[in-house]
Amino acid sequence: MKGLLIKDFKLMKGQKNFFLAIVAIALAMITLSPGTSFAIGFLGFVGSLFSLSSISYDEFDNGNAFLFSLPITRKEYVLEKYTFGVLCGIASLFLGTLISFFSILITDKGNLREMFLTACTLLPVILLLLSIMLPFVLKFGGEKGRIAILGMMGFLFVAGILFTKIAEYMKIDFYPLAKRLSQIDPHVYILFFLFLAITALAVSCLVSQSILNKKEF
Template identity: 50%
Template sequence: MKGLLVKDFELVKVQKNFFIIIIIVALGILILGDNVTMPIGFLTFIMSLFTLSTISYDEFDNGNAFLFTLPITRQSYVLEKYGFGLILGVGAWFCITAVSMIVILIKQSMLPMDLLMMSCMFLPFTLFLQAFMIPFQIEFGSEKGRIAILGMFGLIFIVGILIKQVAESIFHIDLLYLLDHLPQLDMSIIIVSMIFIAMILLWISSRISIAVMNKKEF
């Protein structure tokens, strides 16, 4: 797995100009703008999803056929992709959150604890996104994977609308009203719960990805 991580980090070096631009944009929004949380989510999501690009690089020109002649297993390959995504995502989140703390202390625009709580909300969403997208990328590849992901997001959106309409028209339940009047919970409890659920979904996602990879032929 160490060799796979080295390979993917070398791919990151190839894309260094792209990452420099992304970092400059995030820092520019952070320093010049009023919204200090947007750059945190922006940089965290972009960096964590670069693992999808590494899967595309591996598939390019039937590269997997050569890759799996090396002493690696399909399971270790999949687990490395999840680990690589976590390293990039969590690493980017930690760095941009630290810089954001310095900026708000200089500007005195927000309490550090408030920023930390808002920043922590991006972690579970990053895990959710990886858990959702990596199996599609492995199963369908780069082109079809993007179409499948967009289709699934559209399906989730449609199902959400249908659930809301059925709840209101048949059961006479206002879901938005219920959400607004849920008992107030401590934000730290909510964040920890979301991260716990996201980790479970990420584990399930990794099992699915391993099963998909084991069935593929190169």
């Protein structure tokens, strides 16, 4: 798996201009709107997506057929993609947090506690994002996988609207529940969602292994 990680990091190195452009955008946004946590989420999400682009590179020109002729297993390949995605996501999240941190120190705008809470909250979100997207990309490939992800997001959006409308029709009031939940310590929320995200990531990894085992190259 170490060799696969080195390969993907070298591929990412080839995209350094793109990554520098993303960092420049984050710096520009934090300069225009000091005190915001835009850089944290922006860099975190973009960084985690590098694992998807690495899968597209592997598929290019039937590269997987050659890749799996090497002494690596499909299980190792899947584990590496998840590891690579998590590493990139955490590193990018950390970079975004640093940018926001120094922005708050320099401009004296914003709240450090809120910034760190935002960063901690976004970590499980990134893990959930990876757990959803990687199986789709491994199943359908780079391009079709993105279309499938968009379709799923659209479905979830429509389902959310329908749920809201049904709740309104049935006169279900979620305000008391929301008020009660708002009184819980944010750290409890973060730990709970982090546990859920790690669990989802583990399940997603098993699903991806099953998907890849059935694929032929």
